[in-house]
Amino acid sequence: MSTWISQFALFFALIAGAVVPMQAGANAALGRNLGHPLWATLVSLTVSVVLGIAVLSWLRLPMPSAVSAIRGPFWTWFGGIAGIIYVSSAVVLAPKLGLTTFMAAVVTGQVLISLLLDHYGLLGLAVRPITLLRVLAAALIVSGVVLLHFSSAPATR
Template sequence: MPGSLSFLVAALLAGAAVPFQAGANAMLGRLLGHPFWATFVSLGVSAVLIVPLMVAFRLPVPSVGTALNGPWWIWIGGAAGVVYITAALLLAPKLGAASFIVAVIAGQMVASMVIDHFALMSFAHRPVNIARLAGLAFIIAGLVVTQWASTVAPATQPASNPTQNGDQK
């Protein structure tokens, strides 16, 4: 259990980065003039950051042939990244960070339960049961409450200056 607790904490920290990613990319999209440019730059920054880590860890060059012989669905990760980043750029500013993220989490949970239930993508079989459905229901209830709260207390417009909190260009 201690090992799985550290994994959960790491996953929580990774999840905590997501709304910051959405906000940063949304502002980048506004400054660059189009969300697709921000998606491109965001993925480019990812590549620039991962290459030195790969060099530092002295990772061997992989056999692309082995990957080409793998299942077709191994290639959808990059496409999913583009879909998510672009959706975050377009939707997070309109919905707000909390509403966007809870909607993303609800979507992730529905898809994850299907993947687990049918043991797709080489995941272990974890059938849908009443407890898992209850967890999903709580997340969907959170989505409804968060969205309702957004309509009760309308959003105020941020300052028109793209730099906030005293940041200087």
């Protein structure tokens, strides 16, 4: 991958990461407005489906066959399960922990499982072995979550 593509990919990943706490905060407020966090989860995921359909239509992408949808390994369907787990957790936990601690914990969970997925090349990914530097980086992230959690007192309004 060329350098500028790699830099663009990293920049876009940072932007994608930046919208996640906004999603958690917006969904938490939506849950309060709708009276229950699961309603916010359902509405949020419905908006995602509607927007996804609009983008697919705009791009004029052909509909895949039902056979191609069920042809892959069973774990390819886990993305939908993961989505509802994340959105529901964000709606319930972000207001309790605060966005900073919640997001740090989410990122920590992502990094720790990613180390294992990379190391073993799971889910069809390339193998990237766990190294001492990668373990140290993960330990720093875990330390950051612990520090954030114990330094976060809810502010009074």
